Amino acid sequence: MSTAFDITLLLLLIATALAVARLKDLLAAAVVFSTYSLVMCLLWLHRGAPDVAMTEAAVGAGVTTVLFLIAIGRTTRREK
Amino acid sequence: MKKALVTSLLIIAAIPMLIAVAALPRHGALDTPVQTGISAHYLEFGVEEAGAENIVTDVILNYRGFDTEFEVTVIFTSLAAVLALLLGASTAGATLSRPGSGVRPSVVVRFVVRLLAPFTAMFAIYVILNGHVSPGGGFQGGAVLGALFITLTVVLGGARVAGAFPEASRRWLQIAAPLTFAVAGVAGVLLTGFYLGYPTEVGLHWLRTFMIIAIEIGIGVGGAAIIATLFIVMEAE
Numbered sequence: 351m352s353t354a355f356d357i358t359l360l361l362l363l364i365a366t367a368l369a370v371a372r373l374k375d376l377l378a379a380a381v382v383f384s385t386y387s388l389v390m391c392l393l394w395l396h397r398g399a400p401d402v403a404m405t406e407a408a409v410g411a412g413v414t415t416v417l418f419l420i421a422i423g424r425t426t427r428r429e430k
Numbered sequence: 431m432k433k434a435l436v437t438s439l440l441i442i443a444a445i446p447m448l449i450a451v452a453a454l455p456r457h458g459a460l461d462t463p464v465q466t467g468i469s470a471h472y473l474e475f476g477v478e479e480a481g482a483e484n485i486v487t488d489v490i491l492n493y494r495g496f497d498t499e500f501e502v503t504v505i506f507t508s509l510a511a512v513l514a515l516l517l518g519a520s521t522a523g524a525t526l527s528r529p530g531s532g533v534r535p536s537v538v539v540r541f542v543v544r545l546l547a548p549f550t551a552m553f554a555i556y557v558i559l560n561g562h563v564s565p566g567g568g569f570q571g572g573a574v575l576g577a578l579f580i581t582l583t584v585v586l587g588g589a590r591v592a593g594a595f596p597e598a599s600r601r602w603l604q605i606a607a608p609l610t611f612a613v614a615g616v617a618g619v620l621l622t623g624f625y626l627g628y629p630t631e632v633g634l635h636w637l638r639t640f641m642i643i644a645i646e647i648g649i650g651v652g653g654a655a656i657i658a659t660l661f662i663v664m665e666a667e
Contacts, residue, residue, distance in 0.1 A: 401565040413577055413580065
């Protein structure tokens with residue numbers, strides 16, 4: 351059960367990481383990247399590191415996404 | 431041709447890396463340096479020697495205190511670099527206006543954020559102050575506090591949130607983490623003769639706990655202020 355959960359999360363992690371690299375729409379990439387952070391957060395939690403999970407959720411999924419969105423808003427949305 | 435070359439180079443580079451990963455010891459294996467080295471000492475004597483029930487805090491603030499001190503200095507320096515880049519370009523400086531697209535968040539978002547804000551703040555403060563007992567501490571609580579600041583700024587508008595933090599005090603909040611570390615370090619010199627030394631005498635355990643909590647608060651406040659400032663400066667026109 352526990353291993354299956356881990357493997358599912360890791361597969362999801364790889365899928366989101368590939369999606370971030372492939373997406374040309376930077377807004378979509380930023381949103382998918384925050385999903386990546388959320389999956390990572392669950393993995394940290396499951397691996398027994400609640401403090402790292404907390405930081406990942408707040409900084410990875412929250413703050414960096416906001417900063418990415420601001421940066422996209424000030425530049426262009428499409429990757430050249 | 432070029433693509434085939436790049437692909438084959440990547441595959442050649444990947445093979446030793448994958449072999450190295452396969453050779454890594456199993457997660458939690460008993461014969462790894464993690465288990466046989468210094469960690470065992472930390473786990474057995476950490477609470478007694480370093481003074482915090484949470485071993486992670488013992489390592490971060492006591493055994494590896496210098497690492498953490500310069501880590502927060504690096505974070506502060508990165509903020510200084512961002513400020514130099516972004517504020518140098520604009521003449522107005524960081525005014526806490528909220529220009530953006532002019533779209534106000536929906537009533538649902540506004541209600542939920544306002545409803546949860548006090549609880550989020552309380553959780554962040556709990557995490558900071560309880561860092562020596564339970565998982566968490568200054569970095570974690572500071573991140574939550576900074577994220578709360580961002581959501582509040584988006585929902586309530588920058589002016590109302592900024593009113594709580596006058597310009598003069600903001601500088602002190604941003605440098606809070608390296609500053610408290612430096613003060614605690616010098617206090618350590620006076621108390622024990624070592625920079626960032628914590629008193630270990632039985633009668634002075636309260637002082638050691640006080641120092642740990644003070645540093646946690648410094649890291650939390652400083653971290654939150656740095657996250658908030660990054661957001662303000664990047665968003666300001």
